[in-house]
Structures are given as C-alpha cells and as structure tokens.
Amino acid sequence: MSVNNPEYDFKWCPGCGDFGVRRALEKSLTDRKIATELPMENNVVVAGIGCSGNLVHLLEGDRPYGFHGVHGRSLPAAMGIKMGSPDLNVIVVAGDGDFLSIGMEHIAPQAARNLNVTAVIMDNAVYGLTKGQSSPTSEFDMITSSTPYGKQEEKINPLKLYLEYGVSFVASMMSSKIKDLANLINIGMDHKGFSIVHVQSPCTTYNDTYQLLKGNKKLGIAPIAWEIPEAHDKSDINAAHDIVDKGGVPLGILFEDKLRASFDENINKLNEKVKPRNLDKVIESFSI
Amino acid sequence: MKKNDFVMRFAGEGGQGVVTSAEGFAQAAAQEGYHIQTFATFPSQIMGGPTWTQTRISTNEVLSSGDELDVLVAFNEEAYMTHKDAVKKDGVIIFNSGDFNIDDDSSSIKALGIPFDELAKSTGNTRAANMVVMGALADLVNMPQSILESFVTNKFTRGRPNDAEIISSNIEALSLGKLEIEKNNFHLGELAASTPPKYEQILINGNAAISVGALAAELDVFIGYPISPATPILLWMEQRLIGNGKFVHQSSSEIESIIAIIGAGYSGKKAMTSTAGPGFSLMSEGIGLAWMTEIPIVVVNVQRGGPATGLPTKTEQSDLYASIYPAHGDVSIPVIAPGTVEECFYASIKAINWAERYQGPVVLLSEHALAERQTNIPKPDIKKIKIENRLTYTGENGYKRYEGEKLSPMPIPGKPGSYVANGSEHDDWGDTTHLPQRHIEMTNRRFNKLKLLENEEYESINNHNEISIMPWGGSKGPVQEAYKNLIEEGVEIGWFYTMFLNPLPKKLLDELKEKKLIIVPELNYRGQWSSILRSYGINAKSITQYTGLPFKVNYLIEQIKKNINLE
C-alpha cells in the first residue's frame, strides 16, 4: 500500500528509520523543485534492493523518476543515467548491505571519477529485507540470524572509507532529524561531484538502535550521536578524519571539496578538445 | 596455367614482422583489386611468443582463409617445425636463413632460405624485413612489383621530412626480396590478373565493422572493460565516440558496464557494451534486468573458447545457449550473429535498431575468427541505412508505463511520464507486486514484444531438396565454400542461413520444419544450435568441432557427405 498506488504490496515496520529518510528526501526534492524551477521529473531516484531501496515506491507527492535495479548496483546505474543525460539530478537510495557489502566495489571508481550524484545511505547495521542477517556495519560479536553465536568480523567504518576513497562530499546524519537530513541532502545535491549522506536509520524489528543514538537520561545512557561543531573546517580532510576518529555518530558535514571538477564537467572539457568524428570520413579511412 | 587463388601463412615470433608482412601483402593485393582475407592468431604472451597470420588472395570472393598452404613463410625454426605439414605437396616454403637452416630432408617440399634481416639491414632500414618478404612473395607468384611499390609509396607518404628516404629503402628491400627468387629461379606459379569490382571497397575486420556500424546507427554511449578478443571495440570507441551528448568510458568491471549502459538506455540514450565469455557471464543478472525493465541496450559478445578463462585468443561458437538464455527466470534474449565481416557492420546497426524497436536487450554475437579477420567488402552506402528510434511517450504525467500486454511508448526522464523502471515484478506503474495475474500479464508482455523481430531476411537456396545445410555465425564462409564444391559435384542439398538466430524469422522456421534433415556445422561440443532447432520440432543434426580453430573446407565436405550417406 502506498499513497500513490494501493496495489503496491510492501510496508515498512512501525517505527522504521526509513520513514524519516523518506520525509527528508521528499522535502529536499520539493525544495529543489522550487529553487531550480525544474519539474519533479528532472529527478531520478536510483534505488538499491532492501527495505531501504523500497523508498522509491513509497515517496509521496509529486513522483520523480525511479530506477529500481538489482542488489548492489545502484552506483553503476546512476553513472549511466547521469553520464547519459547530465542534466538530470540523480539520487541513490540504498542500505548498508546493498551499498557496503555487495556494492562496495562501485564506491571507489565513482569517487575517483567524482560522479555528480548524491547517495543517501540508510544504515541499520543489518539486512532488513532478508530478515535480520549481519551486515558490514554490524558490531563484532553481534548476534543476528546468520551469526547465531556472534559475528566474527570487525565492523567497517563507512565514513572513514568514503574519506579514504576520495568521495568529495561526506555527511553523516540520523533518520529522526528530518529537517537536518533534508538540509544535508539539499547541500549534497547542490555539490558538484560525488556526495554521500550516510544516515543511521534504525531497524526496529532486527536492530533497534534508537536508544543508543539518542541516549536515555533515565537509564543513564549517553547518546552516541553528536553534532559536529560549527568551527569544523569542512575543506580540511585531516579535520574530517579527526571527526571520525572521535567515534560515535557525528552529525553534519565532515568533508566538502568545492574545488574539484565533477566527472561530467571533465568529460565535457574533453569533448570540447577533441573534434567529433564524421561518419563518412570514418568509413573513408578504411578505403582500400 | 594461371592460378586464381593463393594461400600464404606467415609464422614466427611476435615482433618479427609476421603480421605486418601478412597484412601488408594482403592490403597491396586488395588495392590491385584482388579479394583477400586474413586470419590471425595471437600469442598469449605480450612480448614475442609464437604467432601466425594467414593471407588468402584470390581473383574471386574469398569465403574461408584456406585449408592448405601454397606458401609458408617461416621466420624462425619453431615456426617451420610447427607449420611445415600444413603446406600442400606442390607448395613452397620460404624461411629466414639468417635465423636457422633446414637440414632435415624428410620434407619433400621445396624450400628457399632468404636472410630477411640482413637484406633489410643492407638497405639501411632494419625495419624493412617485412618488405624483403613481400618482394619475394610477389615475385614467387609473378605479381608485378609495381603493385607493392605503389603500396609502399602510399603507406609512407605521411608528410614527414624523411618520407622519401623511408620509401626508397623500403622499395630497395622489396627488390632485394625479388632478386632472391629470381637468382634461384624459385617460382610457384602465376596469379591470374585481378578483375577489380566496379563498386568502391573498404578493407576492414569484424571488430571495426561492428564499431563503425554502431556509429552509423547513432550510438550515444559505450562503456566497456578490456577483454580479448573484444578489446579493440572499446579502444575504437574511446577514439571516436566523441562529441556533444556522446559518452564513452572504460568501466571498472563488466558488472559496472552492463548496469551503466542500462542506466544510459533508461535515460533515453542508445547504449552498447562489448565483452567476451568471462565478462558475458558477469553480465547475466544485468541482461535480465534490461529484459525486465524493458530498456534498450546492446551487448556485443565476441566469443572466445571454453568456459571460465578458457581460450582467450582462440575461436569458438560455444556461447549460443548463454546468449539466448543468459539470465535466470523466463527470458529469451534476441540474438544476432553475423557470419561475415560485412555482416558485422549491418548486424551492429540491426542490433541497435532491434533494441530500440522492441525496447530491451539485444546480444550481438560475434567471434574471434570474425573479429580479427581482415577482408575487402563493398563500401557501405550510409544513405541507404535505416535507423530506428524507440517509441517515446510524449503525454502528461500520470502515465502507466507498463500497461497492457504489448509494446508501449517509453517515457524519458526529464520529461513528463515518471515511473519506476523496476527489476522486481511490477504493476503497470512499475511498482513491485506479487499478484499472480500481474506476473502472467507482464511475462506475456515481455514475450509478446519478440514478435516485432520475426520478419527479418534469410537465405534459402535449392530448397526443393529434402536435406539442407544451415551454418550460423562465422562458420558461414567455410560452409559456403564447402557447399559450392558439393553443388559443383552434383550433390543434391539445400542451403539456409540467417544472422537472426533469436527470434528466428517466422517464415524460415516454417520452411525448416518441412525438411527431412538440417545439417548444422558449428564450433562447439554440444551442438548448441541444432539442439535449439530440435526443440522447435526441426530435425537438425550438428557437425561439431572444438579445436579453437575455424572449420576446414575439406573436413566439412567429408562430414556433410557422411551425414547424407554419400560415403
């Protein structure tokens, strides 16, 4: 059931973090529509496979275009769409399993190219859709359906990894802060180049981390989420690494490289330098 | 008596001038109006390694690269030992006497040693050893030296200050080669004069023909990952798919290639990738995605041999099953398999047209033997080329992209008509659904669209006969040559051929069903095409070969006769 389509047969569980991400994305798309005066159809949402990716069917209001492909391949699809039609605004929505496990191989090349798309990653540290297996961001020793005696792999640190790969815009947020998240997505979409907004989006069914993120005064639990201070120099990659090294879940923009050209800009420059080939002349070049 | 046809093999080590002599000689002959075909094998190592190229020169159209050799040019001893038995009884061997000497008398074949490199050195141009070889060969078959001289002049007139010097040393090398033949009175026969065709020609190989065809069909996007023998297509595109709205790029894997071209196809562009066996296997899931989401794309699969890494530099026709059924679930992917270099050009255009017409993935199935085969073909007349573009949606928002059980207009992102292109089973909006009725409807829709591809052309000759032969892909040439010989012998046998393997032209299917027996020569173990034909109720039987090499004509004649009980 979705507002747009009563036949659609998937629903998020009550309290799922993805609800908040959806609202935030709807808001940023609407803001963008007003700011750019471009129709909603100028946006393409490329979704991974998972509870998170199903967001593309659950968006309410004006419908952007959607591409819901196969597990782990949202970035290659986004590249084809963006480089095929650079005037489109392309947003990736995917989960931690989709983006960081099966799809991990696609992050480094897009960082190297500085592909001009925005990825909104919904990290719940678990595979939700396939019912609770461990994911690359699940904690060491965590009990899940696929690690009944504890996960024997360290968790990876996605923010560290994005910075190491050279992603030119890296932000971190949690799903319950809808306005802040919408704002980050907006800045990410305006950023020229590859932007990732990594969102802690708890899975209430298999890995409920709300209390950890927000803390609980009564139980004496301190929140692991913390605001990145205003004074942080976003253009400084070392400062960005320092933020990650402080641990917990930083909220805000870690790194932003405003100087680097995006992939489509670079390709455009090449295309201006090299003269297009005329078909007749190409065929002529094979003349005997 | 003058001869119409010579088969020459150049063998040695990579870097010795094997390929440049073979291709240079072929090119010079083509300029003179002869028909030529070259067949190349490459060493699997980067530097050196055994390599050979075969050049066939004829006054008539060349259908195969030739079974046995009139001439073997051995650049080193290993090449001599490996290839001497391929020479005809009345053929000859020319060998590099600067490198080795022939001291076994076991071979009754006439042989002449020429010090290729020393003679080249004496002209002051150490790189002219291939010219020594070419000069000798031309004289061997009584071909006027002027043909080679004008070839050399054309080739080295590059507007550089030392052009004249290079031309004169090369021409000197040619005449030194010629002199060796004269001195030893070592003549093989006289090549009959050419009858140059009235139309304009080009000299091209299969990979290049596919690339030019794609450009002619107005390709917008090409994304590929290097792999033999498909790499030249990627390199060709990197050079020439340039300009406003065009995009070409080397991907990080075949998975990235396939999914990225689907993205480009979705965004409204004509998109293609090229690969071979291992990369094609990685593309399986993606090809299914294009089928499911109804997005036009073309995958060029230049077949090599064997499963896994297999035989990267050899030829085989063993990816047919994989091309029609590359993915899980109910799919049937359109496949076009060109049989000649000329067909590579038209097949490429057709593949892009098909993808646009039925809105889905098309596999253009080529093979190593075609990819590296150089031959003269009529220059394509681009004014006669028909280009097709997908039916696009031009209405307002609120469009149900997947409504109904047949092809419907495709919305283009940026314009009204937003929908979700969904790889999960979907309803008419593109939203995921599991309703049985929807799966029936959408499956029917995807298969119904194939009917748009069933009216293509095919060849049907002498089909009053009960038994016919039907090759596919790159085996067409050798089989055609065998067929001609059989007809000359008075054997009663028909001929069918099409490059449109899936779906087969409907009329052809009806004709095939009427036949007592269809004989299918193909380069694979399982007899893939004949087994598919049998599944349609056609009595088909394969002649198989899995050596990594193309068919020989004599082997085919023998096997065909066996199958029709003439032996």
Ligand SMILES: Cc1ncc(C[n+]2csc(CCOP(=O)(O)OP(=O)(O)O)c2C)c(N)n1
């Ligand atoms: C190639 C492939 N392998 C496995 C699956 C099954 N699968 C679907 S979603 C998923 C994991 C999803 O996890 P995540 O990306 O974290 O999304 P979430 O559901 O947690 O939002 C898996 C393994 C698949 N669809 N395709």
Ligand code: SF4
């Ligand atoms: S399983 Fe978890 S991630 Fe999936 S919808 Fe339910 S709460 Fe959300």
Ligand SMILES: [Mg+2]
């Ligand atoms: Mg997850």
